Amino acid sequence: MSLAEIWSTLAGVIAQIPRSGLLVAVLSALVAGWIGAMMVRRRVPLGRFVRSASTVALACILVTVVLQLSRFDSRMDFAIPEMGMPQQSVEGGETRIPLAPDGHFWLSAQVNGQPVSFMIDTGATLTAVSDSVAARAGLEPRRGGIPIRLTTANGTIAAQITTIDELRFGNVAARGLDAVMAPNLGETNVIGMNLLSRLKSWRVEDNTLILVPNNPQPVVDAQ
Incomplete structure (x- = not known):
């Protein structure tokens, strides 16, 4: 050679x-x-x-x-401020999301002020956004972040961790939230368990997903 x-x-x-x-x-x-x-x-x-x-x-x-x-586990939130990274928090009031005709729960949200449609996925560890959303919302890879490998329908892909300063939908506001972004992730944006686990509770009743943060307020539909 x-x-x-x-x-x-x-x-x-x-x-x-x-x-x-x-x-x-x-x-x-x-x-x-x-x-x-x-x-x-x-x-x-x-x-x-x-x-x-x-x-x-x-x-x-x-x-x-x-x-x-x-940071993937809400029970370990007490350790994060010592690293200099933003603490992940989810605040607000009860929000109800009706089941869509395709059998999924979809919601209209704002990521750093940009309108984005998300699917709720209780099987996803982390919230995920497409490259186009990341560009519109000004999201950048976290320096010194751990490399992430995701398994998708198109195979295993490399992904990067970013931080969403603010994600809002209904009465819910999430701040400092970790999210995944990858070139081959597709156009579907996903709300994962790193947000859901920081709620007081979440449940499904009569084909409606009910999200309850730790500061109850009047009910608002997310669509």
Whole structure:
């Protein structure tokens, strides 16, 4: 194999690596640890320091990943402000969403002031938005966010985490909400369990989905 072919193959492999600041940090720490180990073996000054710094960096990255994953679970909300990321909150009053003819619950919402149609999906861990919605609402990938892989009807795709400053529908207002965006996600936007789990309760009665935040107010239809 020629040098050009080797470089071409290597470039193809690198292109498949998710673009994540955390992944780059992990690779850098691993390389630093290897260099530190070589320095220690050859009794080069500061070798132990380099190796120890690599271990500390990997530990910090692990803590960051665990805390970011904890954002998917509303029971861990107490740990999030310490990371400097916005706390996810869902406030407002009871909102009722009628069952649509296609058998799903749809609602009209606003994402950072932009009108967006969402489907409620209790099987989705995270709220998800299409690329077009992300562009209109000014959503950007979170720096240092963990890489996400989603399984869709078209196969497994790479996705990125973003933060929705404000999502409103009916009497409900969600702020600091994590969401997924991916180029091949399609045009269907989804409300996931990271929003629903932060309500006081949600239930279905007479083909109507009833969302109850922690601050009850007059009932409003979401359509």
